Amino acid sequence: MHGTFTDNDLSHVIEADKAHVWHHLVQHKPFESSDPRIIVEGKGMRVWDQNGKEWLDAVSGAVWTVNVGYGRESICKAVYDQMIKMCYFAQAAGSVPGALYAEKLIEKMPGMSRVYYCNSGSEANEKAFKMVRQIAHKKYGGKKTKILYRDRDYHGSTLAAMSAGGQDERNAQYGPFAPDFVRVPHCMEYRKHELGLDHLSGEDFGIAAANLIEEVILREGPETVGALCLEPVTAGGGVIEAPEGYWPRVQEICKQYDVLLHIDEVVCGIGRTGTHWFGYQHYGIKPDFVTMAKGVASGYAAIACMVTTEEVFDLFKNDASDKMNYFRDISTFGGCTAGPAAALENMRIIEDENLLENCTKMGERMMSNLRALQEKHTVIGDVRGKGLFLGAELVTDRDTKEPVDEALAQKVVAECGTHGVIIGVTNRSVPGRNNTLCFSPALIATADDIDKITDAVDKALTTVFG
Numbered sequence: 001m002h003g004t005f006t007d008n009d010l011s012h013v014i015e016a017d018k019a020h021v022w023h024h025l026v027q028h029k030p031f032e033s034s035d036p037r038i039i040v041e042g043k044g045m046r047v048w049d050q051n052g053k054e055w056l057d058a059v060s061g062a063v064w065t066v067n068v069g070y071g072r073e074s075i076c077k078a079v080y081d082q083m084i085k086m087c088y089f090a091q092a093a094g095s096v097p098g099a100l101y102a103e104k105l106i107e108k109m110p111g112m113s114r115v116y117y118c119n120s121g122s123e124a125n126e127k128a129f130k131m132v133r134q135i136a137h138k139k140y141g142g143k144k145t146k147i148l149y150r151d152r153d154y155h156g157s158t159l160a161a162m163s164a165g166g167q168d169e170r171n172a173q174y175g176p177f178a179p180d181f182v183r184v185p186h187c188m189e190y191r192k193h194e195l196g197l198d199h200l201s202g203e204d205f206g207i208a209a210a211n212l213i214e215e216v217i218l219r220e221g222p223e224t225v226g227a228l229c230l231e232p233v234t235a236g237g238g239v240i241e242a243p244e245g246y247w248p249r250v251q252e253i254c255k256q257y258d259v260l261l262h263i264d265e266v267v268c269g270i271g272r273t274g275t276h277w278f279g280y281q282h283y284g285i286k287p288d289f290v291t292m293a294k295g296v297a298s299g300y301a302a303i304a305c306m307v308t309t310e311e312v313f314d315l316f317k318n319d320a321s322d323k324m325n326y327f328r329d330i331s332t333f334g335g336c337t338a339g340p341a342a343a344l345e346n347m348r349i350i351e352d353e354n355l356l357e358n359c360t361k362m363g364e365r366m367m368s369n370l371r372a373l374q375e376k377h378t379v380i381g382d383v384r385g386k387g388l389f390l391g392a393e394l395v396t397d398r399d400t401k402e403p404v405d406e407a408l409a410q411k412v413v414a415e416c417g418t419h420g421v422i423i424g425v426t427n428r429s430v431p432g433r434n435n436t437l438c439f440s441p442a443l444i445a446t447a448d449d450i451d452k453i454t455d456a457v458d459k460a461l462t463t464v465f466g
């Protein structure tokens, strides 16, 4: 048996799990006749399950999180040292790693200035939403409370984050949602026919897709719209990069209508898209809020950050005589020092090991491998993404773009498993669109790892679709 566990220990763990653990985003009925996968150990790009089986993890902990790979002793040591010295104090006071990480992070984010710590991506987004609402009350007499979000984007699992959720299967049965969240159309070129824009392509399409946001602002009334919240590359909604021309037009629209721009970097943040630290930095945009979580400490500790500009910060401190004039929010676990201690070491590793460059290089290799698979397998309708954040959309017919049945997409994932590779697929996301295979290997991936992943996909597609 692997590591320090005996067979007996592990059968007890499996029984305890089956009896008492409620897993996320999976049906539990199958666990009555089969065992859940228990991940026992991880090193680099690989993990081992309860049966000692080795897996090559192409999704960084299933939800694009472990950016620097498993088993990083230097992160564990940094967390250990920090926790022995000072584990926790609420954030009305500062902490040594909190101050040092904020300084390092802001160095990587020209134009941004303040870091608010909390403990999940959903929570970070909620902080930004609350700030938008408070600004509406303070600066606009209670107007400009509306927050726009985009079809197919996701911002978290709490109720306000779901109110900004563009994935109707995720949201189904959890309403009613919070008021004043308004949806704008997606910007996906592959499915531009859904937007009535199939006559346009390239930059023309990008500008037209951004103009659909302007239409919503004009319909709602610009005096009611406070913010626009977007993923730089849509993740769980299908790995969608916005087309050329989209982002400059989005920025113009926000400026014209005095709408704050909130970029959700929970997935893209800290290197996942390659070359830059953040997804938005590829497109030259200047956000007012940037939220991040998963890759901040690669899952070694729970940490999320909500980052704003000095202009936003100033709105919350410019009148000390007003006893309500500050961000009246608390995040208990935002005060855990393990988060910023791990994040500092995570950032050092990315810099010292040149992982932003490796991510770009390996992302290009993976993209080219996937394009070769697209040539070979007609079921791949589209491949897209940025850096080591890629998707392959499966369709029954390239002309109609009819999605494959989700059971078949899941079969491809299971088949990859028989070859020892864990990949992902869009899951209970956009109705009828759970058909995009997802890849987000750790930024340490080698050419050999990438080829092993795409070889497994090749074999799996042949088994499932012939």
Ligand SMILES: Cc1ncc(COP(=O)(O)O)c(C=O)c1O
Pocket (backbone or CB within 6 Å): 063, 119, 120, 121, 122, 123, 125, 154, 155, 156, 157, 231, 235, 236, 264, 265, 266, 267, 293, 294
């Ligand atoms: C883009 C995006 N934003 C926010 C979240 C929510 O993060 P968390 O699960 O840490 O609350 C996620 C989670 O997958 C995400 O993909």
